[in-house]
Each structure stands twice: as structure tokens, then as C-alpha cells.
Amino acid sequence: MRLLETKDGVHYFTFEHNREYQQAQFKFLDAVESMDPNNIVVLLQTNPYHIDSLIQLSDVCRVQEDQEMAKDLIERALYSFECAFHPVFSLTSGVCRLDYLRPENRAFYLPLYKHMMFLERRGCPRTALEFCKLILSLDPSNDPLCMLLIIDFLSLRSREYLFLTRIYEEWEIHRNLSQLPNFAFSVALCYYLLSQQDNLSTDEITQLQAKSDSMLQTALIMFPSVLMPLLDLCSIQPDAAVSSHEFFGNKAQIGQPPALNELVSLYVGRCHFMWKNATVMVWLEKNVKDVLSRVDLGDPVVEDAEIKERVLLLSASRRYLLLCPLYGEFNLMELLVTTQAMMGFDPLPPLNSITSYSRPERYLYLQLTNINRNYCNYAIYNIAHKDSLSHHHTPSPRRPSWGSLPLQPEPPISPLCSSCNSPDDSPLCHHRKYHVWP
Numbered sequence: 001m002r003l004l005e006t007k008d009g010v011h012y013f014t015f016e017h018n019r020e021y022q023q024a025q026f027k028f029l030d031a032v033e034s035m036d037p038n039n040i041v042v043l044l045q046t047n048p049y050h051i052d053s054l055i056q057l058s059d060v061c062r063v064q065e066d067q068e069m070a071k072d073l074i075e076r077a078l079y080s081f082e083c084a085f086h087p088v089f090s091l092t093s094g095v096c097r098l099d100y101l102r103p104e105n106r107a108f109y110l111p112l113y114k115h116m117m118f119l120e121r122r123g124c125p126r127t128a129l130e131f132c133k134l135i136l137s138l139d140p141s142n143d144p145l146c147m148l149l150i151i152d153f154l155s156l157r158s159r160e161y162l163f164l165t166r167i168y169e170e171w172e173i174h175r176n177l178s179q180l181p182n183f184a185f186s187v188a189l190c191y192y193l194l195s196q197q198d199n200l201s202t203d204e205i206t207q208l209q210a211k212s213d214s215m216l217q218t219a220l221i222m223f224p225s226v227l228m229p230l231l232d233l234c235s236i237q238p239d240a241a242v243s244s245h246e247f248f249g250n251k252a253q254i255g256q257p258p259a260l261n262e263l264v265s266l267y268v269g270r271c272h273f274m275w276k277n278a279t280v281m282v283w284l285e286k287n288v289k290d291v292l293s294r295v296d297l298g299d300p301v302v303e304d305a306e307i308k309e310r311v312l313l314l315s316a317s318r319r320y321l322l323l324c325p326l327y328g329e330f331n332l333m334e335l336l337v338t339t340q341a342m343m344g345f346d347p348l349p350p351l352n353s354i355t356s357y358s359r360p361e362r363y364l365y366l367q368l369t370n371i372n373r374n375y376c377n378y379a380i381y382n383i384a385h386k387d388s389l390s391h392h393h394t395p396s397p398r399r400p401s402w403g404s405l406p407l408q409p410e411p412p413i414s415p416l417c418s419s420c421n422s423p424d425d426s427p428l429c430h431h432r433k434y435h436v437w438p
Contacts, residue, residue, distance in 0.1 A: 001086040012097045013089055015081075015104035022357055024050050029359060032056065032345075049080040051107045052345040058114065059344040071118045077111040094137045100144040101354045106346055109135060113145050125157035144350075148177070149263075152186035153270045161190045181226055181260075182267040184219035188212050189274065192283055216287045217294070221302055224252040226264050227288065233272040236281065242288055247295050 004012045017025065024047045031039035031053075037060045040053050047053065054077040061070040089096050098105040116131035132154055136147040155164035168177055168187045177183040194200075195208035220227060227248050231238050242248055253261075275284065295302055 001084050001089060003086055003088060010095050010097055011088060012099065013086055014099065014102050015084065015108065016356070017104060021050075025052065026359055028053050028056075049076065051077050051080060051111070054080075055107070055110055055114075055345045067118075071115075074111050074114045074118065077107075078115060081108050081111070091134055096138070098138045099354070100139050100142060101350055101352060103346065103349065103353060103355060106349065109138070109145055110345070110347075120154065120157075125154050126160070129154040129158050129160060129163075148175070148180065149182055149266060150270075152182050156186060156190065156193075156271065156274055161194050164190045165194075178218070179222075181219070181223040181263050182271070184215070184222055185226060185267065186271065188215035188219055189280070191215060192280065196279070212283075213287055213290075216284070217291050218301075220288065220291045221294070221299075223260075223264060224248050225256055225261070226268060228253070229264065229268045230272055230275060233268060234276050234281070239285075241292065245292055245295075247292065248288075 001013050001015050004014055006012070024043070027043055028040070028050060031043055037057065040057050040060075044050060044053050044057065054073045058070040058073040058077075061067075061073065098108060100106055100109065112131060112135050116128045116135070119125075119128040119131065129151070132147050132151050135145055136143060136151065151167070152164055155161070164187060168183060171177055177187075189212075191208050191212035195205050195212060200208070224247055228238070228243075238248075275281065
């Protein structure tokens with residue numbers, strides 16, 4: 001790891017590959033192109049801490065349902081990075097940055113994300129939240145791995161309500177978090193759960209409940225397509241007035257763009273079990289009825305929400321949906337450019353990547369390939385030619401003709417010696433003086 005620069009108290013680092021690691025990287029790319037995971041295993045036997053090989057093999061083990069081996073390989077990759085840290089680099093300071101445009105740095109993001117997901121599945125949401133904070137701190141302005149789409153879920157699971165409200169209040173000004181369905185609903189739920197705590201005064205409870213009601217109604221007006229899938233996954237039958245109303249009906253599902261549909265599916269699929277509580281469902285029902293009353297009265301907030309929704313999809317869809325489908329939750333590939341190579345060790349790399357070295361062109365390999373191809377073609381031609389000659393019962397020539405060159409005349413056959421049966425002109429014959437020449 002090398003320190004590039006320090007600007008306004010923020011340190012910018014980058015990982016670097018030495019000559020030996022570059023050679024191992026080239027062998028890894030050859031192994032990936034062979035489409036045989038055994039070649040990656042062979043490479044790891046000689047280079048046991050090659051990062052991309054560990055990531056790719058971890059995906060293979062995960063597909064084969066060997067979760068323990070997949071987790072161990074990711075932990076080995078993180079250990080390899082830890083051994084290469086710069087003395088100034090700190091994971092907890094929050095002032096260290098890694099540019100995602102560099103392939104060497106991208107290899108550090110992906111093991112962190114996969115390790116975070118392994119922790120969440122093992123029932124360690126608080127530790128997973130800390131890893132989520134770490135990934136977000138490495139490049140908070142770009143958020144290349146869409147941590148803002150999962151940080152609310154981990155905060156609610158680990159009951160870090162104050163952290164979620166704090167990041168929402170501090171980042172809402174410059175990131176417009178309220179225009180993301182996950183933050184719009186999760187922050188409202190967070191304020192409601194805070195109001196249910198026992199160590200609060202009556203005024204604080206009233207203030208938190210009013211704020212939660214206002215935010216939930218705004219979220220329902222902004223994203224009406226969330227309600228029906230959420231109730232369906234919670235096994236709740238809505239009232240006839242709600243299900244028959246066009247605001248929450250099929251119009252809300254069909255009339256919105258595909259990008260928003262996927263964001264809604266992403267949030268509902270992750271967080272629906274947090275809304276199954278009976279008190280939460282009563283609070284949701286009350287606010288749904290209030291929203292329907294506002295819609296029927298022609299509240300101008302509804303029209304403003306539709307305009308904000310269109311602005312959201314123009315400005316933030318690619319930013320937040322770029323890498324979400326790569327982790328097996330929802331298929332967003334129809335929204336993205338699919339002409340790029342899909343590799344597990346470097347999913348959807350940026351088009352403006354900063355490469356420090358490039359893969360050399362394998363001229364020798366191509367030359368040998370052409371020679372082998374020509375030899376095979378010549379052998380196949382000879383076999384077919386011989387088969388055709390044998391089929392017509394035509395004797396094969398004693399010597400093949402190469403191109404337009406004429407056949408050389410054969411030398412005359414020398415007579416044999418009657419005493420030793422050697423050719424007369426052979427130096428091994430000792431009876432040459434008795435030979436009678438014609």
C-alpha cells in the first residue's frame with residue numbers, strides 16, 4: 001500500500017502489485033478464461049494468498065453450498081490485505097480513502113462486503129453494521145457498493161436507532177436520502193420505535209410519534225407501491241377501502257419505472273419482518289387511512305411527490321443500483337449495460353478505471369496456436385487423402401510431391417558382392433579388387 005496524497009486532513013491510499021504478483025494475476029486471468037475452477041485451485045497451491053483467486057473460488061464454494069469454506073477464503077483474503085497495510089492507514093479513523101477506480105483497490109472492497117454479508121447471515125448484525133460503516137467511509141462521496149441501500153436494514157436489526165436518525169439528518173441535505181424508499185420507510189419506523197421506549201418523557205414521546213406519523217405518510221405518498229407487497233409478505237389482508245383504491249392499487253405498481261420497482265422489491269424483501277409487530281401494524285393502518293383522506297381531498301403534496309420521483313430516477317438510479325444485483329438478491333441486469341464482462345472478482349468495473357499495468361499480449365501463445373492448427377489441418381488432409389486413394393485402389397506414390405518441386409531421380413542400385421553380400425561400392429567390402437565392373 002502506498003500513500004498518494006493528504007488533502008484537508010484526508011489520506012488517499014492505493015494498493016500496488018509487485019512483479020511477482022502481476023505474473024500471478026496474469027495466470028489467474030488465464031485460469032478464469034479456461035472456465036475450469038480446478039485451474040484456480042492449482043494457482044492457489046503456488047500462490048495461497050492471491051486475492052482474486054480467493055474471491056473467485058469463494059463464489060464457487062458458495063454456489064456449491066459450502067458456506068464455511070467460502071467464508072474461510074474471504075477471511076484469508078482480508079488477512080492478506082491486512083499484512084499489506086500502510087503504517088498510517090487506519091480502519092477506524094474515518095479519514096482514509098481508497099479510490100474505487102483502481103483495480104487494486106476494488107479487490108479490497110469486495111471481500112469486505114462479502115464478509116459483512118456472512119456476518120449478517122450468522123446473526124451478527126452489529127458487527128456487520130460496523131463493516132458497512134467501514135466500506136462507506138472508504139469512498140463516501142461515490143458509495144460504489146451501494147451501502148446506503150443496506151445500512152438502514154443493519155441499523156434496525158442491531159437496534160442502532162440513534163445512528164440511523166443521525167446519518168439521515170446529516171446526509172439528507174446533500175444526498176437526498178428521503179428520495180430512497182428504504183430510508184423513507186426505515187427512518188419513519190425508527191422514530192416510531194424510539195417513541196416506544198420507556199425512559200422518555202410524555203413530551204418526547206408525543207414529539208417522536210408526530211414525527212414518525214409525518215414521515216410515514218410522506219413515504220406512503222412518495223412510494224405508494226411499497227404498501228401492498230409489504231402487507232402481502234406480512235400475511236396481512238388489507239381493508240377493502242385500501243385494496244380497491246387506485247392510489248395503492250395496480251396503478252402504483254405499473255405506472256412507476258423499473259428502477260423504482262427494484263428498489264421497492266429490495267427493501268420489502270429485506271425488511272418486511274420488522275413490520276410484522278402488532279403495534280407497528282396498527283400504526284401503519286392509521287397512517288394509511290390518513291394518506292387516503294389526503295389523496296381524496298386533493299392534497300398538493302401528492303403531485304409534488306410524483307415530480308420528485310421522476311427527478312430521483314434521473315439522478316440517482318445508476319448511482320445506487322449499479323452493484324446491487326451482483327450479490328444474488330434481485331436481478332437488476334435489465335436496467336444495466338450487459339455488454340461488460342461479469343466476473344465475480346471484479347463485478348461491473350467502472351468504464352474509467354485507472355490501471356497501473358496491463359496484461360501483455362501473448363504473441364508466442366498465438367504463434368504456437370497457429371502452428372498447431374496448421375499441423376492438425378495438414379494431418380487431417382493427409383488422412384483424408386490416403387482414405388480416398390485406398391477407396392479407389394490406387395497405389396500411393398513412393399514419395400510425396402511438395403508444391404511445384406519436381407521429384408529427384410533415385411540413385412542407381414549397386415550390385416551386391418558375391419562373397420559378402422555387400423554393395424560393391426561399400427567401404428565394408430574387402431573383395432573390391434576382385435569385382436568385375438561392367
